[in-house]
Amino acid sequence: MTEQLGTLDELPPSYLKELTSLDLVPLWPFLRGFLPYGIPERKTKPAHWAYESIRPLLLQAGDLTPIEKAERRVLVLCNPGHNPEDALVTPTIYVGLQLILPGETAPNHKHTPSAVRLVVEGGGGFTTVNGEKLPMEPGDLILTPPGLWHEHGHEGDGPIIWMDALDLPLIYNIEASYCTEGEPQQMKPDPDGSQTRYRRAGVLPYQSLNQRDYGFPLLRFPWREVREALKDLSKITPAGDAVQLAYVNPETGQECMPTLGFSALMLRPGEEFTLPKRSSSGVLKVVEGRGQADIDGATYDWDQHDIIAVPTHSPITLVNRSGQEPAYLFLVDDAPLHRKLGFYEEFK
Template sequence: MNDLGRIEDLPADYVEEMRKVNLVPLWPSLRGVLPPLKPKPQTRATMWAYADIKPLLLKAGELTPIEKAERRVLVLANPGHGLDKMQASPAMYLGMQLLLPGEWAPSHRHTPNAVRMIVEGEGAYTTVDGEKCPMSRGDLILTPTGLWHEHGHDGTDAVVWLDVLDLPLVYYMEASYHINGERQPIKPDRGDRAYAGGGMVPTPIFERSHKAYPMLRYPWDEARSALLRLGQDRQDLDCIQITYVNPETGNDAENILGFYALMLRPGQTLRLPARSPSCVFHVIEGGADVKIDEQSFALTEADTCCSPGYTPVTLHNRHADKPTFVFMADESPLHRKLGVYEVRN
């Protein structure tokens, strides 16, 4: 029975007495917080076209020097949550960040986990916990919770990347804060080199508990090659996808959000089942038509879209003569830890 009574059905003096002592009746709101059969997400299927973002981001570079901005970012906000909340989904924040030649975004650390998916440009780098991570298109760079990180640019052209953070969740838990720091000295070792070979780890220094995040940069050229090999070797697979993981443990690269790269074969149409977590799709190379429930978006390179949870998604490679490569981020690790992860075919 869905009719549980309304707050308006109660005497006004009774409601007022409850509110005086910080009480509210559950039954008028019960179906709002526990809807039947599946959740009613606030997250809307939304697309952000890079052609719209880039000129506004470059304009921000003209209007606001890095010294005043610290991080020059345009937030990809989901209208279902309200633009002022600056979130793409319940647990994901997205932002397009600009760094101009010669700029340095100062060192800080914060409680939310973050990753950077490089969109365009060369010559920039992120230093994370003393490890200098070069930035090239399609590279994934981690800046996990609590680790110092800063951005610098020694090149000649603007560099843009997509930030993905679990900020909405950490903020909701009232655990979000940052600390400013000094410029980091560069350490000699780099995780992307030490763990470059699949199935191989450096013997002399290998300790499973030495670092929580032994690999901070995942180069796109290696991820792309892995997808091509997988697609060639496994012609029987419809979904050619890799997961970014911790090379020592095999666990997700970070604790709250999951990160993946997917390849669509030329002309391929791929249907993804409805899953409980929200998901973000960002085109690295090629183009894809994305159908989210009854809405459709035509994505070209560097475009981004978001789908709510419990919603089927269909991807179609718009190119008949070449593959399309898509970066994906979702809330699967969080859902699994909470025991609410679900797939509905």
């Protein structure tokens, strides 16, 4: 183990000047910053956003800025460890809360970053993905995968609010982020068709067995069904084990998006649970209930719809404050990216 690396100060100014003139830099003064021992250098902080604080400001944005001037009316959650203009909640994940009012639309486009929507409140909203009209009910997860056309609309009453989660910081920093605008989509005759085709786990459209080129077959995961599945799973899950379901591609059994992973957690009444420290970063969104979270030594009280940032290499302890009702949380993380890059780790 190298005890002390050389510094810039130890080098003659004339030498440094010559390096600079040739667009060169010595590695050794910076090496430990790039490759620290044992644990990565993390700018990202654990952080908590209370929904009750954000909601009135988001509704105010509805008064202040017409949708035509916003395109997407979103308040972005900015991790306090980073510059606000970087618009990231973890190193790879962007999260915003988006508002659509009755009759409004968010126009059709497609882009290279992957995006998902987790519906927070309101009814009558829809997202159309490549011509498939997907209803948006509270708690539903809607995928808008990279390169697929998508637009949003609202045919109900009252505001609709959802959480957007994208791998935008990652795609932006590899200088691959861009978008294309399109005309409003022609609706396919089978709205919510992906739900129909992949109605039940373990049963697939027969022709998918011949498929080799897997895309994004299932675009909407209804919360109503995920919640029921968690309740059933909780009955056979021993105390101390996680009641947690992963959202997957039904044709491959693998994560349903390229870089971001999604799971739903249930905390039984009064339950305290610690998820292992992992190499990935993540964002917790409270779907139902209230409780406490300890993220890498920072403690937060959470309520319904609150959002919590989880840096890489952070253990998570969650407590359900209710002794009568279960609590439900949604987790988005970049574990699929870490797995693809070959360094995903869980630490005991």
